[in-house]
Amino acid sequence: GDSVTQMEGPVTLSEEAFLTINCTYTATGYPSLFWYVQYPGEGLQLLLKATKADDKGSNKGFEATYRKETTSFHLEKGSVQVSDSAVYFCALTSGNQFYFGTGTSLTVIP
Amino acid sequence: EAQVTQNPRYLITVTGKKLTVTCSQNMNHEYMSWYRQDPGLGLRQIYYSMNVEVTDKGDVPEGYKVSRKEKRNFPLILESPSPNQTSLYFCASTPSAGLGVYEQYFGPGTRLTVT
Numbered sequence: 001g002d003s004v005t006q007m008e009g010p011v012t013l014s015e016e017a018f019l020t021i022n023c024t025y026t027a028t029g030y031p032s033l034f035w036y037v038q039y040p041g042e043g044l045q046l047l048l049k050a051t052k053a054d055d056k057g058s059n060k061g062f063e064a065t066y067r068k069e070t071t072s073f074h075l076e077k078g079s080v081q082v083s084d085s086a087v088y089f090c091a092l093t094s095g096n097q098f099y100f101g102t103g104t105s106l107t108v109i110p
Numbered sequence: 111e112a113q114v115t116q117n118p119r120y121l122i123t124v125t126g127k128k129l130t131v132t133c134s135q136n137m138n139h140e141y142m143s144w145y146r147q148d149p150g151l152g153l154r155q156i157y158y159s160m161n162v163e164v165t166d167k168g169d170v171p172e173g174y175k176v177s178r179k180e181k182r183n184f185p186l187i188l189e190s191p192s193p194n195q196t197s198l199y200f201c202a203s204t205p206s207a208g209l210g211v212y213e214q215y216f217g218p219g220t221r222l223t224v225t
Contacts, residue, residue: 032210043114043200043216044153051210089152093210096160097168098143102152 002027002094006101009087013080013108021075021104023064023090031092033057033066033073038087038103047075047088080108112137114217116201122223123191131186131220133201140206142184143168143214144176146197153200159184160206191224198222 007022025031032051036044048057053068062077073090085108090101114135123129135142143158145168155168159178173195175187184203188195198221202214 034213043218044202044214045216046213049210049213091153096141096158096166096209097155098158098209098214099155099169100145100153102150 002031002092002097002099004090004092004099004101006088006090007104009103010105010107013106015082015108015110016079017108019075019077019080019084019106021088021090021106023073023075023101025071025073025090025092027071027092027094027099029094031094033064034091034093035062035064035073035075036089036091036100038089040086044089080106082108082110084108112215114201114203114215116199116217116220118220119218120221122225124225125192126190129188129191129222131188131199131201131222133184133186133217134182135184135201135203135215136182137203137215138181139203139215140181141209142178142201142203144174144184144186145200145202146170146195147200147219148197156186156199191222193224196222196224 034049035047037047048059050057050066056065087103140161144156145153154170157176159165201217204214
């Protein structure tokens with residue numbers, strides 16, 4: 001079945017460090033791919049999305065490129081801030097359902 | 111303000127006592143969904159609804175029921191809760207037209223403990 005596999009956490013980085021969170025997927029057809037972010041005590045919010053191969057989603061300095069050949073959608077940010085500390089979820093939609101990864105907790109220290 | 115609301119936010123109950131978690135959205139979205147979030151397992155879809163009176167099972171529907179009598183409401187029913195249903199539950203909504211195009215809007219979550 002369809003699924004998402006993302007990098008295990010937790011990840012701890014110093015402020016201004018480079019961030020990569022890996023995400024790969026298995027899906028039939030042509031899924032749309034998403035990154036959602038969850039701040040402590042809150043629901044999930046959409047961070048960025050890509051709807052077809054080679055699309056790049058970007059928002060708030062975060063980027064991810066839909067790579068069909070490697071079935072990947074890795075999240076990157078060039079310089080993280082303390083305010084980026086949160087849990088990040090990779091997700092896909094296939095048919096009428098949504099599938100989420102296990103989440104990666106990021107802590108950024110000053 | 112566009113939002114998804116859930117009630118209650120916190121609930122502690124005992125095994126076998128029927129409960130309902132309500133979910134309501136004010137964005138006229140057709141698609142609504144329930145998820146549970148568990149450590150190490152991420153979010154898993156329980157049930158979803160494409161529109162009024164149209165519901166379908168997600169990946170982990172056992173022990174849950176839903177109904178969609180009105181467009182704005184999508185309650186989650188646990189007829190006989192068990193301890194393995196202790197979890198953090200999220201309701202979400204999005205337009206049905208092009209599920210991959212629009213974001214899902216999530217509620218604030220309901221933390222359920224079944225003893």
